[in-house]
Amino acid sequence: MRASEAQQSVPHIAVLLPWVQDRALNAAFEQGLAARGWIDGRNVRVDYRFAINSTDKTKAAIGELVARPPDAVVAATSATVAALQKAMPTVPIVFVPLYEPVAQGFVQSLAHPGGNATGLTMPPATIGGKWLELLLEMAPALARIAYMCNTSNPGPVEPYAAVEAAARNYAVEVVLASVHSATDIETVITTLAKRSGGGLIVPPDGYLLKHNELIIELAAREKLPAIYGFAVFAERGGLAAYGAKLSEQVRQSGVYVGRILRGEKPADLPVEQPSRYELVINLTAAKALGLTIPQSLLLEADRVIE
Numbered sequence: 170m171r172a173s174e175a176q177q178s179v180p181h182i183a184v185l186l187p188w189v190q191d192r193a194l195n196a197a198f199e200q201g202l203a204a205r206g207w208i209d210g211r212n213v214r215v216d217y218r219f220a221i222n223s224t225d226k227t228k229a230a231i232g233e234l235v236a237r238p239p240d241a242v243v244a245a246t247s248a249t250v251a252a253l254q255k256a257m258p259t260v261p262i263v264f265v266p267l268y269e270p271v272a273q274g275f276v277q278s279l280a281h282p283g284g285n286a287t288g289l290t291m292p293p294a295t296i297g298g299k300w301l302e303l304l305l306e307m308a309p310a311l312a313r314i315a316y317m318c319n320t321s322n323p324g325p326v327e328p329y330a331a332v333e334a335a336a337r338n339y340a341v342e343v344v345l346a347s348v349h350s351a352t353d354i355e356t357v358i359t360t361l362a363k364r365s366g367g368g369l370i371v372p373p374d375g376y377l378l379k380h381n382e383l384i385i386e387l388a389a390r391e392k393l394p395a396i397y398g399f400a401v402f403a404e405r406g407g408l409a410a411y412g413a414k415l416s417e418q419v420r421q422s423g424v425y426v427g428r429i430l431r432g433e434k435p436a437d438l439p440v441e442q443p444s445r446y447e448l449v450i451n452l453t454a455a456k457a458l459g460l461t462i463p464q465s466l467l468l469e470a471d472r473v474i475e
Contacts (some may be wrong), residue, residue: 181213183243184215186245187379196198203429220374222246231253241263242260242261246475261429269290270288279439282440288422290416290443297332297335301314301339304370308394310366311338313343314336317371318372322376350379371397387456395407400447404456412443414446449474
């Protein structure tokens with residue numbers, strides 16, 4: 170068999186991600202595949218597509234896949250999953266992670282997906298109250314908190330109701346700050362900083378993850394305490410993060426793809442909800458903000474970055 174024929178004979182997986190390349194997450198996905206006996210470059214071919222974070226990019230990527238359908242697709246935004254299901258209704262899809270996949274119509278139920286998609290979910294919307302509580306524990310002087318997200322994606326908006334409910338127990342004002350561009354992000358953060366007592370909640374959102382460096386830089390420049398839904402924000406200089414461990418979810422998506430390649434169907438693979446949460450605190454960022462993190466919170470943290 171010629172090399173070209175051998176390459177065509179191995180299963181092909183397309184991975185469509187909204188963020189820029191992250192080698193640690195790539196490795197986590199491939200560890201999940203390996204757990205089911207699949208090794209990229211040996212008996213499976215993984216085709217990564219990064220920065221799939223706009224309608225045009227999604228349409229172009231899916232157009233290429235329709236021409237030569239893969240054996241499975243991994244996707245990480247609601248818009249991408251919706252477009253994939255419309256364009257390739259029979260190709261197995263594993264999503265990682267999405268908000269409310271039942272409500273969005275991607276699966277019939279978490280226990281019995283019933284169609285061509287399964288995967289992993291974001292934390293339940295009630296996590297919004299925890300973000301507010303943690304932020305106020307670290308920065309008790311806050312008076313106004315902006316919940317910043319891309320409202321064109323309904324998922325990240327969901328936890329805001331829990332933030333509002335929790336705010337009633339504290340003397341703080343919360344506002345929903347909608348952003349759709351880098352300019353919007355800068356406007357929200359700089360406006361919030363014009364008065365003292367401002368803070369920021371940034372939920373898990375593929376669009377905001379794309380702009381993580383900008384958000385971290387602006388929050389630091391404007392001296393705004395912020396808590397994030399993805400750990401990478403705290404790892405790269407943000408104050409703190411609390412949420413599901415993304416690397417574990419990405420790894421599990423690899424396990425699911427591996428099972429599908431062995432003959433199992435997405436319809437029969439239950440959608441998995443987060444089972445482990447992590448709190449990451451960046452002490453360097455806290456010091457720059459003039460904050461003293463309570464010892465009780467440091468003991469609660471899964472990771473403390475110094």
